[in-house]
Amino acid sequence: MKTEILKLLRGTDGYVSGQQISEMTGVSRTAVWKTVRRLQEEGYQVEAVRNRGYRIVDGPDVMTKEELESLMSTRWAGKNIVYYDVTDSTNLRARQLGDEGAPHGTLAVADRQTAGRGRRGRSWESPAGSSIYMSVLLRPEIPPDKAAMLTLVMACSAAEGIRGCLEQEVSGEIPQVQIKWPNDIIINGKKLVGILTEMSSQIDYINHVTVGVGINVNMTEFPEAISQTATSLRLECGHAVKRSPVIAAVMERLEANYDIFMKTQDLSGLMEKYSSMLVNRDREVRVIGVRESYQAHAEGITKTGELIVRREDGTVENICAGEVSVRGVYGYV
């Protein structure tokens, strides 16, 4: 009921009468009024004017199921939402939901994580009220060795979704949203988003894939170790940003990009977009592997998501995300 009323209020520029809402939702005008009162108590600024009806002026920065559902315009991505005020890790929750049979596109979102996980066994700082911690459950019918590409599909979607939000938020020059291969999202050379993809599979069959995304939205301070390399939307825009519209925008892009990916089961349909956002392209990078570390010139990605680098002796190599990490020669990018 809250979701339907929020949707109606958001879908209208002016006022919607109690009568109209009652007809469209099939509940009494008293029930409509009571729901509006509850929304007001939760921090939604809903004006109620006699003989005109209701109008939404502003809403709180929350990521509740109702708030997210009222903003979501997708068919499957983020259609089934599970929200936690606090959880250990949304990746663990999504994985469990997957084991219990939750549908493709299920989205687990938390306001705070107590055991947020990053790539390479690192932890992901996850305080309350300031960032997005979310994980999407996917059930792709592809061989397990192709699942790693979903990380790049998400990187593309997060970058596009965030760029769309910045266009709404920033009146002057919009900061460039870029991807540091394979899947960090960068603004002004600093990390805004991290992505962690995990899979439950058999040798030749994927049970499900969890793509976890951490977006620094309103953080203004970071732990010492990342204080020089991390940023947030708030720091880049100069003002606070609401989190739910960012999630809805990323889900909308994910749905479109995933469908493109599934047509060929590779990145050929997304390469142009991805490459145009790739911060490493045409730059000198340091490739750090287990056995060797060398400097090379990054040229782009292959259709399976490897980074194409040219070594100083002219030889070209395609490097795999799982095997090496890439740094800029002069710093993080």
Ligand code: BTN
């Ligand atoms: C990285 O190291 O860059 C990846 C960070 C991924 C963090 C997100 S936050 C939501 C989801 N839940 C987790 O525990 N991790 C991912």
